Amino acid sequence: MLFGVMWYETDIVEGRTPMWSQIAERLRRAIEDGTFRPGQALPGEAELNRRFGVSRTTSRAALDFLEAEGLISRKSGRGSIVIEPRIERPLNRLSSFSEDMAVRGLKPSYRTRSLRLALATQSVATELKIVVNSPVLEIDRILLADESPMATSLTYLAPVAFERSGLPTITALDNGSLYGWLKEAAGVALTGGHERVEGSIADATTAKSLGLKQPAAVLVCHRTSWNSARQPVEYVVLHYRADRYSFQVGLARS
Template identity: 45%
Template sequence: MAWNDSSLTSGGAPLWHQIAERLRSAIIAGHFKPGDLLPSEAELNRVFGVSRTTARGSLDTLEREGLIVRRSGVGSVVVEPMVELPANVMASFSEDMRRRGHAPSYQTISAGLAAIPLEVRDILRAPMAKQGFRIHRLLLADAKPIAVSISWIAPHVLAGHKPPTVRELDAGSLYQWLESVCGVRILSGHEVIEARVLDTQTATSLGVDSGTAALVVSRLSETADRTPVEFAQMTYRGDRYRLRIDI
């Protein structure tokens, strides 16, 4: 059924809900792509013969769902789909993206030994360590930047092993590399999530304006016996990422 089929069902779901469903289906099917304008309230009024309030209600629903953004003087713009992640699942970025139908990829900005900040030493329970392996990567979903990640591997993990190369880091999941090369499997951990605004450097990497809202996820990854493996801070674009908590 086309979005502009004017036959709405009387006595069923509210009219605003039916219109929202038509437009939602059209977005999912690709008839409206990111950057496209949805029909205006006036056009919805004309096509469906509904009030302005009803038309506005359908567009408000799509905005709450993160499918569009309403811009004054422009209209209702379709945005890139949100990546929704459950907050109670311990998984790598690659696993999360694939589970939700997105193709993950990486661009390593830098990787090498660096002085470990005191707070990171405390988190990794390595108070005497002076240097650690630091990885700075751009995380992409469907070839589009979604987050910047800075992670530190606990010094004991790489004892006796060569650290990952840029090629290996660009090729896939760090969790998979740690398990296959170092024999370390991540099974537990915890995260702290906070809202911030992006600085100029991070915003440029993510292709958005400085000062844009972001979610910062600070994650300590551990083995089954709670031995620290990696500490990472991942800064996600607020317009592409959200968390879901099942209670």
């Protein structure tokens, strides 16, 4: 499709590229340039058939392909609805939620549900390399982008993160990055970590927090981050919306 030409203005022709693929590519570009925005419906099969003179099988294949790519959601009675684009996060870089959103031009915000001192369970103590029942700071938050919930986070901070600086306030956590508070208030800079990602089905509480209808898929991330001395500082369990997030990692064949 030529620059500045609408998706429907020129005909498609038979050739090396299948006709369904040509239609899908035009609609994809129309989504990317904002002709069709999230929440809007794409032309239906009948309209595509009339415009391009193709069979129902061809138009359906084009829309099925866009659905498989995660660009639209097809539901009976509603048609093909453009969905919000996924946030792609590299797995080989330690970054805060606010940094991830800023790179994509989205406004991050936070909703802190609880902030309390707790005793480290066996699993938390193992991740933070501290003694069981040591005091840890537990922070339960919802992470939002442009006011839309993207993930929940349950964070545990080791004593090194708050023994000297004291505890953050809920206001401070709602107004900024936790990593920012750690660096500026606690003098703790996170330099590395490891993360495990797995798929799961959201429980009722998580689904409600993320605005999802059950059954809904989520990506569960278990992350442990450490300081320059490789001393664990943070252990966090995040539940990301699977319809809005994807993870990327670079591969090399040795």
